[in-house]
Amino acid sequence: MKYLIIALVFSASAMASEPDKLRQQELRNMLAHDCGSCHGLTLKGGLGPSLLAENLVNKDDQFLVHTILEGRKGTAMPPWKPFITEQEAFWLVKKLLK
Amino acid sequence: MFKLIVLSLLFCFNAHAELRATGDLGVVIERAKGSALIINTSKKNILAKIPSLGDLSHASVVFSRDQRYAFIFGRDGGLTKIDLLKDKVAKRIIQAGNSIGGAISQDGKLIAVSNYTPGGIKIFSAETLELVADIPAEYGDKQLSKVVGLVDAPNNRFVFSLFDAGEIWVVSIKAPKKPDIRKYKNIGKQPYDALLTPDGRYYIAGLFGERGLALLDLWDAEAEIKRILPDYGKNDEKLPVYKMPHLEGWAVAGDFMLIPAVGQHEVLVIDKRKWTLVKRIPVIGQPVFVMARPDGREIWVNFAFPDNQNIQIIDAKELAVVKSLIPGKVVLHMEFTPRGEQVWVSVRDDNQLIIYETENHQELKRLPAEKPSGIFFSSRAHKMGL
Numbered sequence: 001m002k003y004l005i006i007a008l009v010f011s012a013s014a015m016a017s018e019p020d021k022l023r024q025q026e027l028r029n030m031l032a033h034d035c036g037s038c039h040g041l042t043l044k045g046g047l048g049p050s051l052l053a054e055n056l057v058n059k060d061d062q063f064l065v066h067t068i069l070e071g072r073k074g075t076a077m078p079p080w081k082p083f084i085t086e087q088e089a090f091w092l093v094k095k096l097l098k
Numbered sequence: 099m100f101k102l103i104v105l106s107l108l109f110c111f112n113a114h115a116e117l118r119a120t121g122d123l124g125v126v127i128e129r130a131k132g133s134a135l136i137i138n139t140s141k142k143n144i145l146a147k148i149p150s151l152g153d154l155s156h157a158s159v160v161f162s163r164d165q166r167y168a169f170i171f172g173r174d175g176g177l178t179k180i181d182l183l184k185d186k187v188a189k190r191i192i193q194a195g196n197s198i199g200g201a202i203s204q205d206g207k208l209i210a211v212s213n214y215t216p217g218g219i220k221i222f223s224a225e226t227l228e229l230v231a232d233i234p235a236e237y238g239d240k241q242l243s244k245v246v247g248l249v250d251a252p253n254n255r256f257v258f259s260l261f262d263a264g265e266i267w268v269v270s271i272k273a274p275k276k277p278d279i280r281k282y283k284n285i286g287k288q289p290y291d292a293l294l295t296p297d298g299r300y301y302i303a304g305l306f307g308e309r310g311l312a313l314l315d316l317w318d319a320e321a322e323i324k325r326i327l328p329d330y331g332k333n334d335e336k337l338p339v340y341k342m343p344h345l346e347g348w349a350v351a352g353d354f355m356l357i358p359a360v361g362q363h364e365v366l367v368i369d370k371r372k373w374t375l376v377k378r379i380p381v382i383g384q385p386v387f388v389m390a391r392p393d394g395r396e397i398w399v400n401f402a403f404p405d406n407q408n409i410q411i412i413d414a415k416e417l418a419v420v421k422s423l424i425p426g427k428v429v430l431h432m433e434f435t436p437r438g439e440q441v442w443v444s445v446r447d448d449n450q451l452i453i454y455e456t457e458n459h460q461e462l463k464r465l466p467a468e469k470p471s472g473i474f475f476s477s478r479a480h481k482m483g484l
Contacts (some may be wrong), residue, residue, distance in 0.1 A: 032130075033428070033446065033469075034403050037341045040173055041129065041155030045196060046214060047244065047261070047290070047342065071338065074308060076288075078338035083404065 008057050027088060031095070038076060043096075047076060053063050065089045078097075103175075118167040120182045120321045124433065126444065126451060127157045127170070127462075130469035134159075134170060136182055139435050139442070139475060142453055146185035152192070157472055158199045159477035161423035162224060163206035168474070169224070170209055171200040179227060182476070189227045193220050201250040204482070208271060210256045217242035219258060221274060221290055232275045239265035247292025247303050247345070249483040251316055258297050259289035259303045266292075266303060266307060266314055266323065285312040285323045290360075293345040294483030295370075302326075304345050306360060313373060326373040327366065336361035339384050341402035346484070349390035349397045351414030356397050358385035367417055377417050381410050387431065391456055392438035400429045409443065411459065421459055425452050433473035444470035 019027060048053065048060035050081060068089040071079035084092070092093055123145070132154045136146045151157075155175035160169050167188060168180040175194035178187055196215035202208070208230060209222045218234040235243040243260035249343045251257050266285050270278040287307025301314045310328040315321040317330040342357035350356075354376060355368045364386050365388055367377040383405025390397050397412040406428045411421040427447035434441045440462065443452045451465040451473070478484040 029447070034340065036155055040153070040196070042153055042174075044153075045172065046156060046198070064212075076339065076342065077291075078340055 017087055017090065019091055023088070024091070027084075027092060028095075030083075031092060051096055056093075056096055061090070061093055061097075064093045068092060099361070112316065114264060120476050122435075123165075123182050124442070125159050125168045125170070125180065125182075125474050126159070126332075126467055126470050127154050127159070127180060127472040127474075128468045129155050129157065129446070129471040132172070133468070134168075134180065135470075136180075136185060137442075137451075137465070139440065142440075142465070144465055144467075148180055148185065148187060151178050151187075151190075159472065160200060160202040160209070160473075160479075160484070161332075161476045162202070163479050165476040165479045167224075168476070169200065169202065169209055171197060173197060175211075175213065177209070177211055177222065177227060179224075186355065186419035190437075191222075191227050193222070193229070198244070198246060199248055201248050201256060201483075203250050203256070203271060204252060204254050208274060210250075210269075212245035212248035212256075213257055214244040217244050217260075219245055219248060219256065219263070219269070221256070221271065221277070229401065231271070231277050233269060233277060233279065235260045235263065235267070237265060245294060246290060249292065249294040249301065251294060251301065252298040254484065255316075255366055257292075257294070257301045257314070257316070259292050259390075261286070261288055261290065264289065266301065266312065267317070268314075268342070284322050286310065290342050291345045296350075296482065298482045300370075302345070302357075304357070304360065305465055306339075306342070309360075324373065327368065327375050330366060330375055331359065331362045331364070334362060337384065340404065341384070341386055341406075343384065343386050343388075343402070345429050346387060346389070349394075350387050351390070351394050351397070351417075354414075354417070356388050356390070356412065358388050358399075361385075365397070365412060379412060379417060379419065381419060382408050382422065389432050389434065391434055391441070392436065396420075396456070398432050398441060400432060406430075421455075423459065426450060430471045431473050433475055435475065438478035442475075444473055445471060 039051045040046045043051040069081045071077045122136045122140040132151045133149045153171045155171050156173045170178045173196045178190040181188040194213040197213045200211040209224050221231040235245050243262035248258040266282040268280045284307040289303035292308040303312045311326050313324045332377040355370045365379045369376045383401035385399045399410045409423040410419045413420040426445040428445045441454050451467050453462045
């Protein structure tokens, strides 16, 4: 019984780590068009750096999530915390690294 | 036989009826698909769609002085010359890896493109798109800076700003193969865009890395860079900017000029005789475009995420917001007809162009467009700095 509960808790948290389908669509649109206004629609870079996987693989996931949520001082990167949860930022990072 | 002659005469007339003038045409960018629409502002319709223009996620357009050709500058370094009479691409090249905008010279013979990668500008023949000059934006220890705010200026010059270097360069192209470059250094941190006044006299770069703007008087060969509004909003918290404002055109009302603040939800009113701040007009969000109707009577403002469903209209007499509109999801650009009776608005996520009558702010018509962004009318052909 204990195992079952643990397993359930794990699967619940795994499910919770994915935004729902509608939100995924919104996040994808946000990535292409809003992040894209500085990083390019194809994420090849613009005023902001390229977000293609090859440029991100050597960076720590936690650092990338932190950059999305808090922004980067001294650059044009703003904090997206008011609009994106930590879990959603993780999802975006995973998507970028794919 | 007679019948045949009549018929063939009819065909001739018909062919004449299809002649097209270009003074009331325009180009609308469809950013996600990489296509452009050719539109007519008198008939308020779409004439043609030109596909396969590459990455147009940040695109701008200039027009040849005969208003026959539109030159589209794409994000991916694509430079495309569109024939507005034939609805087709006349010539297309990829001239850089990552690019931001362009300009056409005073005499209409040269096209300059500003590039992020490799940082610099390249100058092309407007006729053939052959490379005429390559000017890397080199600074410091052989680094290349991203180039922004490229405009044409009188006496066949191009003026632009170096985002990473904090410099303004003036290039004289009288001998295009040997361009004469004048560099102004330490103009301020991170110039993000610039504008030229309609008389071609002042070049003004907005700064992102610090407060204020950098002003260059192009009438005075000895002029130094003058910093204006260095203190605006210095006691206020700087708000996050989710999209860089654009300095395009010049919103003028009498002796006043209106520009977007950076990191404040305000439109700034500057007295252009003394270059001092007259008023800060509160608005709903971070302004992106602050565009004056051609007669200067009112100024239309759109906004960065998350307020980008709105437009606010500032009255030039009252210097205050007099009307707010909610055109729809993600208003990206606005363009006035040459004498300003209409304004066309692109609404990205609703896939619509909305045409408003400016006298009463009523919607006149909607046209379908796929993720429309920049709107550019051929009347720009005869305006300096656009």
